[in-house]
Amino acid sequence: MAQPSNNAVLREQLSQYTPGGTLQLPDNGYRRVSVQLFGYTGHGKSSLINSCVCAVRDEDYQNVAGAGQTDGTNTLKRKQHALAESICIKDNQGFSTLNNNELLQACAQLRSLETERGDQWQDRLETIANLLPDHFSTPPTDFIVPVIVHSSTDKITQKREDIGRFIRKAYDITGIHPIIVITRRGNENTDRIFTEFGELGATHRVVLENYIENNQTRNEVADNLILKFLSRCIHEADRGIRMRENQDRQQILVTQRRAQIKEETDVQMEEKKKLENRVRELEQEREQKPEQELSRKRCSIS
Numbered sequence: 001m002a003q004p005s006n007n008a009v010l011r012e013q014l015s016q017y018t019p020g021g022t023l024q025l026p027d028n029g030y031r032r033v034s035v036q037l038f039g040y041t042g043h044g045k046s047s048l049i050n051s052c053v054c055a056v057r058d059e060d061y062q063n064v065a066g067a068g069q070t071d072g073t074n075t076l077k078r079k080q081h082a083l084a085e086s087i088c089i090k091d092n093q094g095f096s097t098l099n100n101n102e103l104l105q106a107c108a109q110l111r112s113l114e115t116e117r118g119d120q121w122q123d124r125l126e127t128i129a130n131l132l133p134d135h136f137s138t139p140p141t142d143f144i145v146p147v148i149v150h151s152s153t154d155k156i157t158q159k160r161e162d163i164g165r166f167i168r169k170a171y172d173i174t175g176i177h178p179i180i181v182i183t184r185r186g187n188e189n190t191d192r193i194f195t196e197f198g199e200l201g202a203t204h205r206v207v208l209e210n211y212i213e214n215n216q217t218r219n220e221v222a223d224n225l226i227l228k229f230l231s232r233c234i235h236e237a238d239r240g241i242r243m244r245e246n247q248d249r250q251q252i253l254v255t256q257r258r259a260q261i262k263e264e265t266d267v268q269m270e271e272k273k274k275l276e277n278r279v280r281e282l283e284q285e286r287e288q289k290p291e292q293e294l295s296r297k298r299c300s301i302s
């Protein structure tokens with residue numbers, strides 16, 4: 001079905017939306033679409049939330065998500081913002097390096113496996129223990145749409161492998177290709193970043209300009225790109241919901257939980273192995289040292 005392009009029509013479509021609605025699917029147990037933002041720190045996640053809130057509500061810009069705070073307190077906690085009755089958007093702490101720890105944390109979030117005490121997934125053993133009991137057994141009613149926010153000012157060359165790994169993971173978990181939002185539309189590197197994401201297999205790429213503190217004045221073109229992005233999110237969600245039509249949501253949760261436990265355990269084993277190897281190397285260095293010193297002394301005498 002063609003997506004509408006007029007701003008008023010787009011707003012109406014978003015406000016009337018119910019999960020499965022764009023494909024006229026029967027009730028599937030999902031009550032809301034949760035657009036979840038991921039990406040490196042400072043790339044515009046919170047600004048995108050501000051932009052979506054004012055564009056959808058057709059209201060003046062407000063910094064509801066706490067974007068662009070320069071005092072070192074960038075987003076540390078995940079916070080959800082309602083956009084319509086059945087659509088919300090969730091902020092997140094930015095990735096620093098997208099290492100194993102951050103990837104696992106993001107996977108848990110995409111699997112709707114979050115601890116009640118927040119998202120501090122530092123202690124692997126505790127995390128695994130938290131995943132075991134049955135208090136996670138109620139299947140979530142949110143359908144998750146993964147979104148990666150990336151600034152056009154930052155080339156992805158160095159981060160290719162990590163971003164590619166995250167894109168594949170997000171697809172494996174949610175069943176839909178993550179939508180890439182490239183911010184700072186006017187930057188000269190925009191086309192290049194767009195292509196680089198394409199090379200990583202990202203099929204849905206959106207380029208837009210966020211409303212920010214220094215650029216608060218709403219305009220139809222900027223609104224249109226933001227609203228079309230959200231429209232894309234609900235269409236992708238509905239495709240994902242259709243794919244899961246014949247699957248039991250309880251069973252999906254059990255499978256996701258098992259996969260998370262396996263990945264947590266694998267990473268723990270990998271870290272243990274690395275540590276053991278390092279200890280072995282240090283022991284070898286210590287054993288070799290006296291011999292090296294002796295031969296150096298011999299050389300200096302002769």
Ligand SMILES: Nc1nc2c(ncn2[C@@H]2O[C@H](COP(=O)(O)OP(=O)(O)OP(=O)(O)O)[C@@H](O)[C@H]2O)c(=O)[nH]1
Binds near residue numbers: 044093094183184212
């Ligand atoms: N020119 C321009 N600046 C932007 C855009 N998006 C975000 N910014 C600026 O980039 C800076 C970081 O934006 P945030 O939205 O706080 O980034 P974030 O991804 O939420 O950062 P963390 O919470 O630290 O992960 C702020 O100074 C914003 O004003 C954009 O589209 N264009």
Ligand SMILES: [Mg+2]
Binds near residue numbers: 045066067
């Ligand atoms: Mg933020």
